[in-house]
Amino acid sequence: MSVQGRTRRFELSFRAREALHGYGFIAIWVVGFLLFTLLPLVETFRYSLHRVTVTAETIQLEPLGWANYTRALFTDPTFVELLIAYSVETLVSVPIVLIFSLIIALFLNLRFRLKGFFRTVFFLPVVITSGPVIVELAAQGATSAPGIADSPAVAAVLAELPRALRNPVEYLLTSFILILWFSGVQILIYLASLQRVDKALYEAAAIDGAGAWEMFWKITLPSLTTATIVNAIFTVITLSHFSENPVTRYIYGQTYAVQGGIGYASAMAFLYFVAMAALLALIYLGLTVWARKEAR
Amino acid sequence: MLSARQRQLDRVRTFLFGSRTHYGAVFTVFLYALLIAIGFVYLYPLLFMFVTSIKSPEDLLNPMVQWVPTQIYTENYAKAYRVLNYPQTLTASVVMSVVPSALQVAVASLVGYGLARYRFPGKGLVLALVLATFIIPPQNTVIPQMLTYKQYGLLGSPLSLFLPAAFGQGFKSAIFILVFYQTFLTLPKVLEEAARLDGASDLRIFLTIALPAAVPAFIVLFVFSVVWYWNETFLTVIFLEGGVTTLPMQLSKFAQAYENLYPPGVVNIFDRLNEAIKMAGTFLNILPLLVMYFILQRWFVESIERTGIAGE
Numbered sequence: 001m002s003v004q005g006r007t008r009r010f011e012l013s014f015r016a017r018e019a020l021h022g023y024g025f026i027a028i029w030v031v032g033f034l035l036f037t038l039l040p041l042v043e044t045f046r047y048s049l050h051r052v053t054v055t056a057e058t059i060q061l062e063p064l065g066w067a068n069y070t071r072a073l074f075t076d077p078t079f080v081e082l083l084i085a086y087s088v089e090t091l092v093s094v095p096i097v098l099i100f101s102l103i104i105a106l107f108l109n110l111r112f113r114l115k116g117f118f119r120t121v122f123f124l125p126v127v128i129t130s131g132p133v134i135v136e137l138a139a140q141g142a143t144s145a146p147g148i149a150d151s152p153a154v155a156a157v158l159a160e161l162p163r164a165l166r167n168p169v170e171y172l173l174t175s176f177i178l179i180l181w182f183s184g185v186q187i188l189i190y191l192a193s194l195q196r197v198d199k200a201l202y203e204a205a206a207i208d209g210a211g212a213w214e215m216f217w218k219i220t221l222p223s224l225t226t227a228t229i230v231n232a233i234f235t236v237i238t239l240s241h242f243s244e245n246p247v248t249r250y251i252y253g254q255t256y257a258v259q260g261g262i263g264y265a266s267a268m269a270f271l272y273f274v275a276m277a278a279l280l281a282l283i284y285l286g287l288t289v290w291a292r293k294e295a296r
Numbered sequence: 297m298l299s300a301r302q303r304q305l306d307r308v309r310t311f312l313f314g315s316r317t318h319y320g321a322v323f324t325v326f327l328y329a330l331l332i333a334i335g336f337v338y339l340y341p342l343l344f345m346f347v348t349s350i351k352s353p354e355d356l357l358n359p360m361v362q363w364v365p366t367q368i369y370t371e372n373y374a375k376a377y378r379v380l381n382y383p384q385t386l387t388a389s390v391v392m393s394v395v396p397s398a399l400q401v402a403v404a405s406l407v408g409y410g411l412a413r414y415r416f417p418g419k420g421l422v423l424a425l426v427l428a429t430f431i432i433p434p435q436n437t438v439i440p441q442m443l444t445y446k447q448y449g450l451l452g453s454p455l456s457l458f459l460p461a462a463f464g465q466g467f468k469s470a471i472f473i474l475v476f477y478q479t480f481l482t483l484p485k486v487l488e489e490a491a492r493l494d495g496a497s498d499l500r501i502f503l504t505i506a507l508p509a510a511v512p513a514f515i516v517l518f519v520f521s522v523v524w525y526w527n528e529t530f531l532t533v534i535f536l537e538g539g540v541t542t543l544p545m546q547l548s549k550f551a552q553a554y555e556n557l558y559p560p561g562v563v564n565i566f567d568r569l570n571e572a573i574k575m576a577g578t579f580l581n582i583l584p585l586l587v588m589y590f591i592l593q594r595w596f597v598e599s600i601e602r603t604g605i606a607g608e
Contacts, residue, residue: 018414021498025410026422028403029473032463036441037429043440059443107331112324120593121335124342127523127589128582135548177337241433243530251435252530262439269435276433 048266068267079268082247083275085167090239090279092168093179097235098228101183105190106220126184134181135244182238186231193227194220225291232283240276247272349373349576356572369572376576379554380546386584389526389543392536396457397521400466401514407464408476409502413488423477430470434530442534452539457525457532467524467531472517479513480506519592526585547581550574 048068050061072079104122108115172179201219210218239245251268254260312320319327348356352369355361376382407426411419445451450459460466464473483506491501507514529544536542546553554569 015415019416022410022414022416022419024498025414025502026407028462029407029426029464030422032403032460032465033425033429036460036463036465037432037437040437040440040444041432044436047439054443104334107327110319110327112319112327118331118335120590121338123593124338124589126520127585128342128527177341180334180337237431241530243528248433248435248530255439265435266439269433273433273436277431280431 044266044269047263048270050263052262052266054262064263068264069271071264072268072271078250079247079271082250083272086240086245086247087275087279088168089171089175090236091283092172093182093239094232094235094283096172096176096179097183097186098231100180101186101231102190102224102228104183104187105194106216108187108191109194122187123184125181126188134178182235185234185238189227189231189234190224193224197223222291222294225287225294228291229284229287232287233280236276236280236283240272240279345575345579348572349376349579351572353570353572356570372572372576373580375554375558375567375573376580379550379557379573380543380577380580381541381553382580385541385543385546388540389584392454392457392532392540392542393522393525395454396461396466396525397518399458399461400464400469400472400521401518403462403464403466404469404472404517405476405507405510405514406502407473408478409480409506411473411477412480413485413506426470426473429465430468438531438534445535452536454536454540456535466521467528468521472521475513475517476510479510483509519588522588523585543581547577550577 047061049064049066051064053060053062108119108122197220202215205215205219240248242248251265251272254268255262255265310320312322347363347365349372350368350370351361351365352367352371355365355367355369358366411423442451445453445456450456457466461469466472487505488501491505496504526542527544529548532542532545533548536545551569551574554573558567558569560568
């Protein structure tokens with residue numbers, strides 16, 4: 001037996017032991033994932049292919065094939081309409097949230113008096129954005145840009161627009177302030193990455209005679225690519241999981257409805273998941289292509 | 297050599313447009329105008345809520361009274377307090393947000409540490425699955441969970457929220473795991489290796505060396521978790537309905553609860569439900585969070601900037 005052989009055996013057992021200890025740390029999560037996420041997900045998918053009747057003791061399944069899916073997509077007019085409205089609203093909201101939170105983060109990164117006060121105010125949404133509170137505020141008209149959408153001039157312009165364009169614009173006008181309420185965490189993420197940009201870069205650029213405008217496009221924005229992608233994904237997911245989201249509400253309502261039922265609601269939940277994943281992929285691809293073009 | 301006039305012009309220009317070291321007056325005015333405008337967007341609903349909540353029924357009907365009520369009418373709060381069943385729902389909300397948050401943060405730190413410090417096959421898969429749990433909408437898993445809980449008689453019991461949190465599947469758990477993963481990756485390994493050579497066990501190294509170094513991340517994440525659990529209504533309505541009632545749950549059925557306490561046919565017109573009472577209820581709902589936020593805010597925002605929650 002050579003010395004080399006012994007060390008290798010030691011190496012191997014060391015590796016194996018490290019892996020074992022690593023598994024020890026994550027074991028609780030793996031068990032939780034199987035029990036509380038994977039199993040229910042598979043179960044929901046199974047429900048979506050059946051008609052589900054829940055009695056006091058048992059759950060009865062009656063196979064339907066893909067009927068629940070075809071019904072949601074082709075027979076139920078409400079669901080498809082809500083799904084389209086959700087997609088349009090998400091695509092309109094994401095750029096607004098991104099641009100708005102970037103601007104706020106850039107401001108909060110400057111030096112000025114009363115910064116602490118403004119920072120406190122701007123992070124308020126993180127604390128109070130919850131379903132019932134937003135619903136109460138929206139009902140009192142505190143979330144829409146006051147009166148803009150109602151003014152006759154705007155109404156006239158809106159009426160002239162083609163239908164495909166009118167809905168997003170109308171949504172924008174009535175919910176602009178509501179959209180801003182979803183920007184809290186995104187401001188934080190931008191601010192944290194702004195503070196990690198190397199100050200020396202700006203000094204070097206200033207010596208080379210670059211202005212603030214050029215520095216923003218050539219230094220600041222490219223350093224924020226990762227933060228932008230994280231923020232975009234976070235925004236889509238927050239908007240989609242929001243408890244007052246109309247699609248979510250509709251699916252929840254159908255769970256207990258006589259004509260709907262658990263099977264139908266499960267099928268819609270999966271269709272909604274697919275739509276959300278498609279939106280995520282679209283926004284992710286769009287941003288990476290844009291970032292690559294910027295980098296060149 | 298510059299003439300006196302030239303120098304004066306220069307001074308005016310620096311005052312207006314700034315120099316390399318100072319912002320000019322034009323920019324400063326513009327900056328504050330924008331900050332105030334945007335700040336107003338966030339404060340307006342709160343101000344509106346507060347002012348409406350102290351209006352008497354007469355003030356509500358009087359079109360002359362917009363922002364300054366003729367008197368401070370606290371009766372709305374007394375009513376909202378009773379309708380919300382405040383002491384009970386407040387306690388429920390505190391328990392239902394603090395306990396799962398503590399569990400969630402503790403487990404997320406364990407998992408984040410395991411992912412950051414150990415090499416093992418399948419780590420990439422676990423990270424991908426953690427991300428997947430962030431994306432999967434709750435309604436894709438909630439029905440079987442509910443049916444299982446029902447089977448075991450856990451529906452309406454606080455355990456229905458505690459159990460997932462204890463197994464690392466709490467509300468938005470992926471964010472917590474990923475931030476801890478990031479935090480432990482950036483912490484130096486040297487001390488831990490030295491302790492290992494001295495024969496300390498893995499768990500002991502984690503508890504005595506890694507944990508103390510990550511305290512800022514712990515506190516920030518705990519506060520976030522409390523806020524998110526507090527505001528969560530989709531899962532709480534499904535899992536806790538019939539058992540525990542949290543503040544936001546009670547707020548979402550405020551009108552109904554009000555009419556149970558003050559039947560519209562019985563009470564006089566001034567005691568009917570109006571927006572002032574609703575706003576008082578909404579305000580009572582967010583008040584505990586506001587108090588917590590204003591106490592912690594300076595500390596909270598600064599440590600976020602330090603811990604780098606952005607996660608790259």
